[in-house]
Amino acid sequence: MKQLAIVLLSGGIDSATTAAIAAARGFSVHALSFGYGQRHAVEMAAAGRVARALGVARHCVQSIDLRAYGGSALTDDIDVPMDRPVVGAADEIPVTYVPARNTVFLAHALAMAEACGAFDIFIGATAVDYSGYPDCRPEFVAKFEELANVATTAAVEGRGRFRIHAPLIEMGKADIIREGVRLGVDFSLTHSCYAPLANGAACGRCDSCALRRKGFEEAGVTDPTRYA
Amino acid sequence: MKQLAIVLLSGGIDSATTAAIAAARGFSVHALSFGYGQRHAVEMAAAGRVARALGVARHCVQSIDLRAYGGSALTDDIDVPMDRPVVGAADEIPVTYVPARNTVFLAHALAMAEACGAFDIFIGATAVDYSGYPDCRPEFVAKFEELANVATTAAVEGRGRFRIHAPLIEMGKADIIREGVRLGVDFSLTHSCYAPLANGAACGRCDSCALRRKGFEEAGVTDPTRYA
Numbered sequence: 001m002k003q004l005a006i007v008l009l010s011g012g013i014d015s016a017t018t019a020a021i022a023a024a025r026g027f028s029v030h031a032l033s034f035g036y037g038q039r040h041a042v043e044m045a046a047a048g049r050v051a052r053a054l055g056v057a058r059h060c061v062q063s064i065d066l067r068a069y070g071g072s073a074l075t076d077d078i079d080v081p082m083d084r085p086v087v088g089a090a091d092e093i094p095v096t097y098v099p100a101r102n103t104v105f106l107a108h109a110l111a112m113a114e115a116c117g118a119f120d121i122f123i124g125a126t127a128v129d130y131s132g133y134p135d136c137r138p139e140f141v142a143k144f145e146e147l148a149n150v151a152t153t154a155a156v157e158g159r160g161r162f163r164i165h166a167p168l169i170e171m172g173k174a175d176i177i178r179e180g181v182r183l184g185v186d187f188s189l190t191h192s193c194y195a196p197l198a199n200g201a202a203c204g205r206c207d208s209c210a211l212r213r214k215g216f217e218e219a220g221v222t223d224p225t226r227y228a
Numbered sequence: 229m230k231q232l233a234i235v236l237l238s239g240g241i242d243s244a245t246t247a248a249i250a251a252a253r254g255f256s257v258h259a260l261s262f263g264y265g266q267r268h269a270v271e272m273a274a275a276g277r278v279a280r281a282l283g284v285a286r287h288c289v290q291s292i293d294l295r296a297y298g299g300s301a302l303t304d305d306i307d308v309p310m311d312r313p314v315v316g317a318a319d320e321i322p323v324t325y326v327p328a329r330n331t332v333f334l335a336h337a338l339a340m341a342e343a344c345g346a347f348d349i350f351i352g353a354t355a356v357d358y359s360g361y362p363d364c365r366p367e368f369v370a371k372f373e374e375l376a377n378v379a380t381t382a383a384v385e386g387r388g389r390f391r392i393h394a395p396l397i398e399m400g401k402a403d404i405i406r407e408g409v410r411l412g413v414d415f416s417l418t419h420s421c422y423a424p425l426a427n428g429a430a431c432g433r434c435d436s437c438a439l440r441r442k443g444f445e446e447a448g449v450t451d452p453t454r455y456a
Contacts, residue, residue, distance in 0.1 A: 062296060064336075099340075099382075100338040102379070103380075104332075108297075108332060111294060111326075111327045112296075116298070143374060143379070144379075147371045147374075150362065151371070152362055154327075
């Protein structure tokens with residue numbers, strides 16, 4: 001019987017590749033996605049397509065309202081920045097940062113893991129490229145793993161030790177795309193754009209589109225995205 | 229201008245007292261409550277009553293579905309235990325434990341705090357009495373505080389340091405009730421029962437009712453609860 005793993009699945013390149021890595025490592029993938037009031041809710045549909053293509057054992061979709069807390073261009077009426085150059089690890093944390101988002105997502109993943117007897121949680125966080133998000137750094141992932149092992153009955157009673165896997169954390173977008181291709185991920189099913197058009201096309205101008213385009217170029221892989 | 233604090237408010241004795249403590253310490257209280265698929269959803273109404281009585285600056289109610297993950301008598305169709313003696317810190321973690329609940333709640337509180345510029349989060353966790361929940365221990369609270377300070381832009385950029393306050397963590401129910409009375413908490417507004425009747429009366433037989441009754445007795449305070 002395969003070990004279960006919870007995989008956070010947003011429907012983007014990183015989480016699709018992460019899910020494929022979890023499957024390749026022999027885990028039975030239980031995917032967890034969030035509708036969290038994000039402007040780019042079409043990514044939920046992408047998460048569903050990726051989950052089906054991967055043949056996951058279970059896909060749980062949790063609705064939470066991070067808009068109620070505010071503070072991000074991804075959930076508020078703050079404009080998503082457009083036409084900016086792709087930069088390296090940013091000096092400045094972008095307005096698309098959602099306060100404590102990965103803490104919230106991992107907390108839910110931990111609840112789901114403990115409830116179904118899993119001890120492995122995968123997250124597609126990457127500290128490379130433009131993100132600069134504090135909750136995409138190795139320190140954050142390591143600290144959450146420590147927390148998981150004092151927070152839960154499963155760990156405290158010694159039934160196992162939680163591991164938070166962030167296999168992409170040191171990888172840039174091109175490397176992630178190459179790894180995804182190697183594992184058979186169909187990136188045409190994924191979605192990255194922060195400001196998609198009503199017809200579903202990617203804007204081609206937000207930070208996420210810019211990073212995606214550059215990643216495919218650098219990887220030497222044809223970009224399957226439909227841009228506006 | 230008062231400093232803001234996020235206070236997790238369930239509508240029970242502990243969180244009502246915790247909110248009163250936060251207010252007494254000079255914080256502007258921003259309360260956060262959860263509808264999480266609990267069987268005793270009447271506690272949501274109690275949270276509203278307590279928030280109004282306290283005159284909180286804001287009361288945010290977040291809906292999440294912890295039933296989707298399963299694993300607890302409070303969210304599943306597992307029977308709530310009845311007619312058990314009140315014991316000390318339990319050897320066995322009760323079936324009313326909800327996997328990683330306080331991790332999920334504190335993660336949301338952290339998101340709300342960062343979004344509104346607060347650095348103080350209050351939780352009414354207590355390690356005393358029967359609970360035996362791993363996420364009610366001082367080790368858990370300290371670890372979450374460490375996490376908060378690596379997880380967020382506000383902390384990483386040095387704008388402040390998050391503090392997780394658990395003022396009741398070493399207090400038994402009678403002491404909590406005495407402290408609440410001293411601070412003017414109206415416990416008739418609060419709700420504890422895990423298995424309330426359709427008419428809103430407390431069952432008087434679940435662990436939570438037993439602990440509440442014993443607490444009022446020991447504190448020498450009249451129990452305002454309407455039991456079945």
